[in-house]
Amino acid sequence: MHKDWSIRRLFGVPFVLWGVLFVVLPLFFVLHAGLTDEVGTFTLAVLGEAVQWEYLKALGLSVLLALVSTLACLVLGYPLCLILREYRQKNGMIIFLLFLLPLWMNSLLTTMAWQTILERNGVLNLFLGALGLPTLQLVNTPAAIVIGMVYNFLPYMVLPLFVSVSKVDKSVIEAARDLGASHWQTLRYVMLPLTRAGIISGCTMVFIPALTTFVISALLGGNKVLLIGNIIEQEFTAAYDWQLGSALSMVLMIFIILNMLLEFFTSEDNERKEARV
Amino acid sequence: MMKKFWQIPLCLLLALGLALTAGCDMFGDQDDEAEGDDVVYVYSWGDYLAPEVMEQFEEETGIHVVLDEFDTNESMYPRIKEEAEAYDVLCPSDYMIQKLIENDLLQPLDYSQLPNTQEYIGKDYLQQAEAFDPGNRYAIPYCWGLVGIMYNTKLVKEPVDSWAILWDPKYKNEILMQDSARDAFMIPLRLLGYSMNTTDPQQLAEARDMLIRQKPLVQAYGVDDIRDKLSSGEAALGVIFSGEAINLLKSNPDLRYCMAPKEGTNAWIDGWVIPKNARHVENAHKFIDFLSRPDIAAMNFDSLGYSTPNTGVQELVEEDMDDDEIAIAFPEPEVYRGQETYQYLGEVADKLYTKLWLQVKTE
Numbered sequence: 001m002h003k004d005w006s007i008r009r010l011f012g013v014p015f016v017l018w019g020v021l022f023v024v025l026p027l028f029f030v031l032h033a034g035l036t037d038e039v040g041t042f043t044l045a046v047l048g049e050a051v052q053w054e055y056l057k058a059l060g061l062s063v064l065l066a067l068v069s070t071l072a073c074l075v076l077g078y079p080l081c082l083i084l085r086e087y088r089q090k091n092g093m094i095i096f097l098l099f100l101l102p103l104w105m106n107s108l109l110t111t112m113a114w115q116t117i118l119e120r121n122g123v124l125n126l127f128l129g130a131l132g133l134p135t136l137q138l139v140n141t142p143a144a145i146v147i148g149m150v151y152n153f154l155p156y157m158v159l160p161l162f163v164s165v166s167k168v169d170k171s172v173i174e175a176a177r178d179l180g181a182s183h184w185q186t187l188r189y190v191m192l193p194l195t196r197a198g199i200i201s202g203c204t205m206v207f208i209p210a211l212t213t214f215v216i217s218a219l220l221g222g223n224k225v226l227l228i229g230n231i232i233e234q235e236f237t238a239a240y241d242w243q244l245g246s247a248l249s250m251v252l253m254i255f256i257i258l259n260m261l262l263e264f265f266t267s268e269d270n271e272r273k274e275a276r277v
Numbered sequence: 278m279m280k281k282f283w284q285i286p287l288c289l290l291l292a293l294g295l296a297l298t299a300g301c302d303m304f305g306d307q308d309d310e311a312e313g314d315d316v317v318y319v320y321s322w323g324d325y326l327a328p329e330v331m332e333q334f335e336e337e338t339g340i341h342v343v344l345d346e347f348d349t350n351e352s353m354y355p356r357i358k359e360e361a362e363a364y365d366v367l368c369p370s371d372y373m374i375q376k377l378i379e380n381d382l383l384q385p386l387d388y389s390q391l392p393n394t395q396e397y398i399g400k401d402y403l404q405q406a407e408a409f410d411p412g413n414r415y416a417i418p419y420c421w422g423l424v425g426i427m428y429n430t431k432l433v434k435e436p437v438d439s440w441a442i443l444w445d446p447k448y449k450n451e452i453l454m455q456d457s458a459r460d461a462f463m464i465p466l467r468l469l470g471y472s473m474n475t476t477d478p479q480q481l482a483e484a485r486d487m488l489i490r491q492k493p494l495v496q497a498y499g500v501d502d503i504r505d506k507l508s509s510g511e512a513a514l515g516v517i518f519s520g521e522a523i524n525l526l527k528s529n530p531d532l533r534y535c536m537a538p539k540e541g542t543n544a545w546i547d548g549w550v551i552p553k554n555a556r557h558v559e560n561a562h563k564f565i566d567f568l569s570r571p572d573i574a575a576m577n578f579d580s581l582g583y584s585t586p587n588t589g590v591q592e593l594v595e596e597d598m599d600d601d602e603i604a605i606a607f608p609e610p611e612v613y614r615g616q617e618t619y620q621y622l623g624e625v626a627d628k629l630y631t632k633l634w635l636q637v638k639t640e
Contacts, residue, residue, distance in 0.1 A: 054639045140497050222497025223456045226638045240351040
């Protein structure tokens with residue numbers, strides 16, 4: 001028994017090594033750079049610099065756009081998963097794979113493609129013009145950034161959501177219908193509570209990359225709409241102020257940790273309930 | 278519990294071991310390569326040397342060129358400062374050369390080893406370079422240019438000769454601006470009649486307010502994408518470096534270029550310098566002087582398109598060019614004389630520019 005244990009432990013070594021080298025150490029470097037000055041003595045001054053008004057404005061805008069994108073992904077993704085659930089045996093898997101298509105391509109390319117679509121002389125406006133409709137000024141606005149985020153991150157919503165929605169037993173829905181629940185009531189009181197874990201993890205998986213992106217906002221926002229990701233990127237590449245860049249990442253991390261805590265507690269809650277049942 | 282105790286130190290040890298061996302490899306490599314004297318380590322902008330130029334240098338001198346590239350002055354600086362690698366010759370921009378000089382990271386050039394340079398690098402350009410390198414002790418100009426306005430005559434019917442057009446509400450959503458603090462502030466500072474090297478907070482605040490007023494008119498702030506957007510007619514007006522103008526004009530017949538708006542513009546110069554810790558100083562001089570030879574400078578000009586301070590190039594290349602192109606690539610002295618070149622303003626002013634630019638961008 002004892003011998004067995006030590007061999008088992010050996011299997012874990014690569015993963016612990018991975019965790020230390022690529023998670024803990026980098027995190028330590030970021031914390032170190034964010035909490036020291038040029039000569040390496042501990043200070044909170046850089047962190048203080050990172051909470052000035054301009055940065056907070058960019059952070060606020062990032063949170064807002066990330067929330068809007070997450071909501072849009074949920075509103076688009078949930079009905080899709082309900083439909084796919086019904087067609088699972090037939091063509092459901094093909095449709096499901098098609099919705100994961102953005103993941104097959106480099107996200108830089110898909111974002112550049114959106115640039116071409118939304119541009120003033122772009123595909124969308126050519127199309128609208130041909131129909132005699134007024135053209136839209138979309139590129140270089142927050143709306144364009146949200147479109148780019150929704151397109152790029154929708155698969156991250158659909159994946160966990162689909163798993164969660166298809167786990168719901170058909171008989172549960174039938175029972176609800178038998179007992180006189182309307183379609184809406186079945187959705188509201190049966191489906192949504194049962195798929196809460198999927199909704200929350202889908203939202204987290206969209207919210208975090210949307211909050212930290214800088215490519216989408218740079219390409220579709222024309223560098224006019226500055227998100228916190230762009231500022232961090234600028235600090236590291238153009239201003240070469242690694243301390244400030246790290247301190248800003250730390251501020252951003254607070255939001256990500258909050259988000260993950262929310263997921264952790266709500267899903268645990270869910271499991272406990274399931275266990276009780 | 279026992280499990281954790283031995284795992285963590287083991288992993289840290291392994292990580293340390295990895296880091297150490299990686300470090301050793303790096304040092305080992307450089308020593309191997311540097312053993313011979315027939316080598317020169319060059320650190321330059323990406324795509325800033327025609328490949329055939331380097332081949333010819335190796336053929337003629339037997340000196341092997343090892344080329345590393347950077348994409349911003351700011352990313353180059355710490356590698357020189359920390360002496361992480363011993364480069365023999367670098368090609369930074371004006372203000373960055375000044376910063377390197379002020380931090381005592383360069384060595385003076387030996388002009389007796391630079392006969393071509395003495396003969397062919399134009400006096401005007403050397404004089405311009407004194408703004409950041411007094412006495413021309415450290416840097417030999419390599420490429421230079423001005424910053425101007427490219428405009429589309431289908432959308433802009435009036436003649437363009439002033440930066441003020443970039444504040445004209447008629448052109449809302451038609452304007453493309455450079456996305457860097459110094460290049461953005463240069464324009465309102467000149468319009469207000471101030472120096473583009475000012476560190477006066479009051480003047481900079483005025484310039485910032487102008488940029489904030491301009492922002493609703495701006496379609497996008499960009500770097501390389503400005504070219505594409507002007508070429509495809511996405512925007513009517515864009516701030517463009519003269520070195521990019523010739524190719525851009527060829528791509529769309531509706532485009533015209535105002536190379537030097539009347540309020541004055543930035544004349545930038547990139548130059549070759551030798552860092553203090555260079556190990557092949559003689560080879561570095563040979564390399565710089567080779568690039569100053571007119572036939573070699575002409576090869577680089579054909580490949581890069583940037584204006585050259587080399588006085589022997591124009592007669593070699595002008596038969597393939599039309600008058601407009603010649604006027605941009607080899608402007609008359611009155612166009613560039615008296616234009617300002619960026620200077621290094623010190624860390625405090627750098628931070629102020631960054632902060633004010635951020636205020637514009639987050640507005």
